[in-house]
Amino acid sequence: MNLPDDDFTPASLADDELLSDLRVVVSRRTPPADLLVGASIGRYEIRAPLGEGGMARVYRAVDTASGDEVALKVLKPEYQTSPDISRRFAQEAQTMGRIKHAHVARIFDTPEDGSVRAIAMELLPGGSLRDLLLRGAKRRRRLRVTAVVRFMLQAARGLGAAHAVGIVHRDIKPGNLMIDGAGRVKVVDFGVVLALERATWLTGVGKPIGTPAYMSPEQCRGERVCPASDVYALGVSLFELLTGRLPFVEEAASPFALMLKHIQEPPPDPRRLRGRTPDWLAEVVLRCLQKDPKDRFADGAELAKALADQEEVAPPPVRSDKTPAPQRINVAAVREQMQRLPQRAIVAWACRCARRVQQFNPDPRLERSLAMAEEFVYGAPRIEETDTLTQALGRVKRLRNASFRAAYHADAEMPVRGASQAALAAAAASACAAARCAADAAADAAYVAQQAIAALDASGVPLTDFWQGAQRDYHRLLSASVGAEGTVGDILPHNFWPDRPPGGPQGLATAR
Amino acid sequence: MDTTQTHLLWAVRESGNQEAWCVFFRIYAPMLRQFAKRLGLNEVESDDATQEVLIVVQNALRDGSYDPTRGKFRGWLYGVARNRALSAHRARKRRTRVQSAGGDTDMDLLSGIPDHREDALREVWEQEWRFALLEEAMRNLQPVLGNKAFRAFELYALQNLPVAEVAAELGIAPASVYTYKNRVLGAIKKWIARFDDDRDDASDAPDFDGDAYLDLKDTQH
Numbered sequence: 001m002n003l004p005d006d007d008f009t010p011a012s013l014a015d016d017e018l019l020s021d022l023r024v025v026v027s028r029r030t031p032p033a034d035l036l037v038g039a040s041i042g043r044y045e046i047r048a049p050l051g052e053g054g055m056a057r058v059y060r061a062v063d064t065a066s067g068d069e070v071a072l073k074v075l076k077p078e079y080q081t082s083p084d085i086s087r088r089f090a091q092e093a094q095t096m097g098r099i100k101h102a103h104v105a106r107i108f109d110t111p112e113d114g115s116v117r118a119i120a121m122e123l124l125p126g127g128s129l130r131d132l133l134l135r136g137a138k139r140r141r142r143l144r145v146t147a148v149v150r151f152m153l154q155a156a157r158g159l160g161a162a163h164a165v166g167i168v169h170r171d172i173k174p175g176n177l178m179i180d181g182a183g184r185v186k187v188v189d190f191g192v193v194l195a196l197e198r199a200t201w202l203t204g205v206g207k208p209i210g211t212p213a214y215m216s217p218e219q220c221r222g223e224r225v226c227p228a229s230d231v232y233a234l235g236v237s238l239f240e241l242l243t244g245r246l247p248f249v250e251e252a253a254s255p256f257a258l259m260l261k262h263i264q265e266p267p268p269d270p271r272r273l274r275g276r277t278p279d280w281l282a283e284v285v286l287r288c289l290q291k292d293p294k295d296r297f298a299d300g301a302e303l304a305k306a307l308a309d310q311e312e313v314a315p316p317p318v319r320s321d322k323t324p325a326p327q328r329i330n331v332a333a334v335r336e337q338m339q340r341l342p343q344r345a346i347v348a349w350a351c352r353c354a355r356r357v358q359q360f361n362p363d364p365r366l367e368r369s370l371a372m373a374e375e376f377v378y379g380a381p382r383i384e385e386t387d388t389l390t391q392a393l394g395r396v397k398r399l400r401n402a403s404f405r406a407a408y409h410a411d412a413e414m415p416v417r418g419a420s421q422a423a424l425a426a427a428a429a430s431a432c433a434a435a436r437c438a439a440d441a442a443a444d445a446a447y448v449a450q451q452a453i454a455a456l457d458a459s460g461v462p463l464t465d466f467w468q469g470a471q472r473d474y475h476r477l478l479s480a481s482v483g484a485e486g487t488v489g490d491i492l493p494h495n496f497w498p499d500r501p502p503g504g505p506q507g508l509a510t511a512r
Numbered sequence: 513m514d515t516t517q518t519h520l521l522w523a524v525r526e527s528g529n530q531e532a533w534c535v536f537f538r539i540y541a542p543m544l545r546q547f548a549k550r551l552g553l554n555e556v557e558s559d560d561a562t563q564e565v566l567i568v569v570q571n572a573l574r575d576g577s578y579d580p581t582r583g584k585f586r587g588w589l590y591g592v593a594r595n596r597a598l599s600a601h602r603a604r605k606r607r608t609r610v611q612s613a614g615g616d617t618d619m620d621l622l623s624g625i626p627d628h629r630e631d632a633l634r635e636v637w638e639q640e641w642r643f644a645l646l647e648e649a650m651r652n653l654q655p656v657l658g659n660k661a662f663r664a665f666e667l668y669a670l671q672n673l674p675v676a677e678v679a680a681e682l683g684i685a686p687a688s689v690y691t692y693k694n695r696v697l698g699a700i701k702k703w704i705a706r707f708d709d710d711r712d713d714a715s716d717a718p719d720f721d722g723d724a725y726l727d728l729k730d731t732q733h
Binding site for chain 1: 639642643646647650666669670671673676677680683697700701
């Protein structure tokens with residue numbers, strides 16, 4: 001029995017078909033997809049899962065009334081049937097709604113749909129401090145002391161606001177301190193944890209209350225918690241952010257041994273693990289970690305005061321208020337637009353940026369990659385010769401990832417290096433885009449280039465020469481024709497470039 | 513195991529080559545089971561059918577009763593699998609007849625199958641083959657490209673999550689998400705194109721005659 005001759009050849013398939021086949025394959029081997037995705041609870045339409053806690057799942061959802069994105073926390077099905085748990089879930093959410101503070105995640109609504117209860121709250125795109133710790137650990141870097149103090153001060157203030165209305169969080173840890181779009185820390189999972197875990201504790205089905213690594217001695221002993229219990233947990237988080245390690249570590253996978261350490265062992269001095277920890281900060285940490293709640297700061301507000309007093313004399317934070325954080329752009333929109341851009345024009349522009357930065361901060365290792373990109377733009381057309389280019393980009397790719405990070409987390413210590421790497425990366429990415437004729441990578445390049453500009457901008461280094469060159473090239477790019485649609489300028493989204501801060505280099509934002 | 517489909521079939525014929533048989537089994541067994549299920553067999557019947565087809569394959573490859581000059585391996589296997597599914601339907605019909613004495617409706621053997629036209633069955637078969645290949649490609653490539661690359665690919669390309677979200681979840685730069693996506697997709701296509709060498713006009717290419725075996729053996733060493 002022969003099959004038809006026009007046989008299937010996956011390699012010849014369009015990516016779309018291949019991807020849809022892959023979706024089937026993956027869905028077959030993974031457990032059935034979350035039924036809630038695509039469903040609605042109240043006026044919230046659930047889009048994608050964000051994370052999962054002990055008793056609830058968090059989804060990215062859209063408020064169909066306003067069109068705003070929210071985080072929707074939904075009680076897991078197994079807990080929805082318990083009237084006690086769902087009542088407390090809603091009750092505590094309402095209590096939380098009363099705490100209106102800049103450093104506490106806002107709760108908008110408590111939608112219900114039959115037995116399904118949910119809490120709609122602020123979507124915090126910056127991830128948690130835990131993510132930050134993990135990223136740092138991977139790069140073998142620790143957060144700067146000023147950043148740690150700033151984050152903890154914000155968290156303590158948020159916590160103080162809750163303590164003021166009589167709410168104890170009970171599960172403070174870096175994972176529950178999230179960062180919003182503007183880089184501010186917000187306390188999440190407030191109160192809900194208290195309600196839910198009290199319920200499980202009583203019915204005896206839950207795990208010990210809280211997260212053992214961050215639990216206060218009184219929590220470990222199962223005693224009454226007080227605001228100072230949260231201060232202890234925040235002290236542990238502060239210790240971890242500062243030193244990259246926990247004061248007490250679980251050994252032999254025994255949470256009870258760890259709890260015993262919280263109760264008995266004196267905490268290590270953070271100065272031993274991070275020599276440059278200021279004395280005052282080490283003392284704050286150690287006071288938070290006192291065994292007796294009375295010896296600690298009484299609540300979040302008192303801790304915040306201790307941190308704020310010192311922060312004023314400490315060096316200012318990385319980004320002063322007059323330099324706004326680089327504006328986020330809508331990558332999907334840019335991507336769509338970029339698909340219509342002449343890639344050579346982007347490469348030309350990116351090369352030019354890179355060359356300028358290279359003049360400021362020459363890096364011989366990157367010279368060859370840049371030369372490749374320049375040759376691509378200015379030399380004879382050699383799109384077919386992708387091998388050479390790909391080879392060069394093999395090296396560049398690493399550079400590209402590293403430099404992207406550099407630009408993304410533009411660092412006060414090395415603004416020019418970070419920016420120059422980013423600009424070079426832009427060149428590399430553009431060349432990559434051109435070589436593969438991949439629109440994805442072209443958007444990538446545009447994004448990197450934009451980050452580079454933002455980083456250069458934030459550096460405050462006088463780059464007049466650079467800006468003039470970039471401006472000229474930008475105008476050239478804008479007036480490049482893209483056929484029937486007109487010029488690049490006509491199709492670029494209006495918010496493509498971030499607004500220049502007043503007094504900064506002018507031109508790019510107003511070029512239109 | 514680095515191989516092509518032709519190479520795999522050849523290796524399976526060597527009865528001592530356990531590794532090849534394992535790979536063969538890993539690729540074809542889930543495919544045969546899914547095919548049987550989609551032809552209306554229940555779990556148990558599908559498992560039985562799969563096992564029987566695999567026994568037929570093993571014997572046919574060993575004793576040479578599969579004649580490569582009559583067509584491609586996959587086409588031949590389709591015939592075996594299809595007939596086995598039909599006989600399962602036949603057996604089921606016999607059972608129901610005995611149980612519900614007298615309920616003798618003259619139903620078509622294939623009427624239990626959602627769409628029993630020949631070309632629909634072939635389409636199901638081909639689709640399952642694509643799925644099996646993709647699964648095997650991913651299984652082979654995941655250790656090479658890394659879990660993070662695959663996770664990024666899954667979240668971004670398959671689940672269509674926004675790049676920024678994927679980047680945040682995996683703790684990588686947004687640019688890397690695109691890189692991973694392109695890398696994984698490219699590698700899958702390449703792997704499949706290389707493995708699926710059976711797609712060439714097999715009736716003209718005597719992959720299974722003695723000379724071909726020698727050639728393959730030579731290139732292997």
